Amino acid sequence: MNLQKLILTKNACYKAGKTITPKGIMVHSTGASNPWLKRYVGPDDGLLGKNQYNNHWNQDKPGGKQVCVHAFIGKLEDGSIATYQTLPWNYRGWHCGSGWKGSGNNSHISFEICEDNLTDRSYFKKVFNEAVDLCVYLCKLYGLNESNIICHSEGYKLGIASNHADVMHWFPRHGETMDSFRNAVKERLQVEEKKEEKEETKEKKYYRVQIGAYSVKANAEAQLVKAKKAGFTDAYIK
Known part of the structure; x- marks a missing residue:
């Protein structure tokens, strides 16, 4: 996974500062034929490329809508694939509707x-594959x-x-399918x-301590009995 970070600090969702305890992950897709991350993430950080229309989501209400997600996956300027984190993972996003229809905002990273x-x-x-890697990362994190x-x-x-169709x-x-994704x-x-x-x-290291040396085997066996009674159940004679 190529994980980058550019938090959308000018977005009203970020400024609201509400947090959640993540209980799940919701996968979305953008619904527009534009695979370039710069369309949604900005300003240019040297990897994204410049958005000439300046219509990325790092503004109060992108396109007049209250909308923001935790990350985007798409193309960088050089054509490679990356993930951009755009909200702190525990912030409440605006990604699946409003009111009771969007209660997933209160529980899911998006x-x-x-x-x-x-x-x-x-x-x-x-x-x-990038989305799978992101989900693995978030599953381990939470x-x-x-x-x-x-x-x-x-x-x-x-x-x-x-009521949205993505990603099916x-x-x-x-x-x-989502089952194959899971x-x-x-x-x-x-x-x-x-x-x-x-x-x-x-990383595990083991150290051994010798507690006696005997010329008579019976003495060694007697010491072994004492050691085991003392709790050293893995003691042995060599």
């Missing part, structure tokens, strides 16, 4: 995947798992988000867990 024309499989695979991940359209069916208007075009997150979490277990094993 990110938008920048859509292209929805037909470029190469681009899709890259942002799909003690979540793949079952805590939904998309906007699933949020609508659960009654916590407004896009994923199936390339043979993916499975990919699960698999990577398992890989990460195994790596961490191996690292912990490598």
Whole structure:
């Protein structure tokens, strides 16, 4: 994952400063054929490129709307894929509607995947994998798992988000679903867990202390009995 940070400090959502205890992750996509991060994230940090229209979301109400997410995934100026964190992860975002229809704002971290024309499989695979990596990162950060991940359209069916189709208007075009996305997150979490277990094993060091040396074996055996009675159950004679 290529994780960068540019907090949208001028956005009214950030300035509201309300925080949440993240209980899940909601996946969105932008609904516009524009894969460039600079469309939504700004100003240019040397990687994004300049937004000549200055219509990014680092303003009070982008396009007159109360809207803001925690991150965007899309293209940098050089064409590579990156993730930009745009709100502190524990801030309340404005990403899935207002009022009771948008109650997911109070519980879910949100990110938008920048859509292209929805037909470029190469681009899709890259942002799909980047989104999986982001979810793995957030799951580890907040003690979540793949079952805590939904998309906007699933949020609508659960009654916590407004009626949007994303991302199920896009994923199936390339043979993916939210279930396959969650499975990919699960698999990577398992890989990460195994790596961490191996690292912990490598870091463990063991020290041995000799408590006696005897020329008569019976004396050594008697000392071994004493040691085990004292609680050193793994004591042995060599």
